Amino acid sequence: MDLTQLEMFNAVAETGSISAAAAKVHRVPSNLTTRIKQLEADLGVDLFIRENQRLRLAPAGHSFLSYSKRILALVDEARMAVSGDEPHGFLMLGSLESTAAVRIPGILALFNQRFPKIQLSLATGPSGDQIDGVLDGRLSAAFVDGPVMHPSLEGISVYEEEMVIVAPAGHVMITDARQVSEASIYAFRANCSYRRHFESWFHSQQSAPGKIHEMESYHGMLACVIAGAGIALMPRSMLETMPGSHQVSISALPEEWRFLKTWLIWRRGAKTRQLDAFIGLLEQTP
Template sequence: MDLTQLEMFNAVAETGSISAAAIKVHRVPSNLTTRIKQLEADIGVDLFIRENQRLRLSPAGHSFLSYSKRILALVDEARMAVSGDEPQGTLTLGSLESTAAVRIPGVLAMFNQRFPKIQLSLATGPSGDQIDGVLDGRLSAAFVDGPILHPSLEGIAVYEEEMVIVAPADRAVITDAREVSGANLYAFRANCSYRRHFESWFHAGQSLPGKIHEMESYHGMLACVIAGAGIALMPRSMLESMPGSHQVSLSPLPAEWRYLNTWLIWRRGAKTRQLEAFIGLLEQAS
């Protein structure tokens, strides 16, 4: 096993195609095919499931990919450490939509100015998706709702969010879950931590929501609430950043449910130099 094989393996895993991967790493397809087969023979497992002209990762391939990315990232970090160069390479971040929209735009702008040699990318989605991305190596780090208890992850709390129930404008302040028993909810997919928090609040109050409508954005949730179609839960900071926030009724959750911490998480023992630079800037901006 060598670094070139790992680079080729990563390229095939990302593209799902020998020909596309060959273009990416500037090699001929036959060379990639040979080197991938040598890698599989070396470690004794099939890393890909071959279907017609496409390749998709096998279960063993998914596990190996996270290690392969970490190995190559450590090699890059080692090179930079001994050369004394400023941080460079890639930093792939994940984030909750609300955090990306309200909390970190200024930090991202400062990071791009301070570290122009680092290629920064950002993907948004529910906490569950972001945690999976960090665990399987697609993301270097992610902003998620904490605390984080997974043994393979570590992180730091960075923001405190006040959660509020958003209801139609003519709705009185909600003080108990039983007051909205059976109400339609607008929320992200089931792996959204905020949605689980809202459902837990209902259950703790011995109540149940009505139909849960899965949405793709807070703007969509807010539009449905304004129209009188149901209620939603969102961070106050996110709500106040959106046009139309004055057209709804706000109800803070009880004290024991009101605040949630946003964490920046990464794989345990996998804090790269690029990530350390980002964390340093994040702490300065706090």
């Protein structure tokens, strides 16, 4: 096994195609095919499931990908450390949609100015998706609802969010879950930590929400609430940025349910120089 094989493996994993991967790493397809087969023979497992002209990761390939990315990142970091160069390479961040929309745009812009050689990418989604992305190596780090108690992860608390119940205009102030028992709820998918928080609040008061309608954005949730179709839970900081926020009734959760912490998490022992640069900037920014 050598670094070239790992680079080839990563390229095939990302593109799902020998020809596309060959173009990406500037090799001929036949060479790539041979080197991937040698890597599989060396490891004693099939890394890919071959389907016609496409390749998709086998279970062993998914496991190996996170290690391959970490090895290449460490090599890149070692080169930078001995050469004295400013950080460069890739930083793949994940984030909750609300955090991406409200909390970090200025930091991302400043990071791009300070570290122009680092290629930064951002993916948004529920906490569950972001945690999975960090664990399997697709993401360098992610902003999630925390704290996250996982032996393979570490992180820092960065923001506090006030969670509010959003109801149609004119709705009485909601102080008890039984007031909205059986009400339709608009929320993200089941692996959204905010959705779980809302459901837990209902259950803590021996109540239950009505049908949960899964949405893809806060804007969609807000539109449904304005139309009188149900209620939603969202960070106040997010709500206040959206057109139409004045057209709803806003209720704060009870104190013990009101605030949630947002954490930046990364894989334990896998903090890269690029991530260190981002954390340093994050800690300097009010």
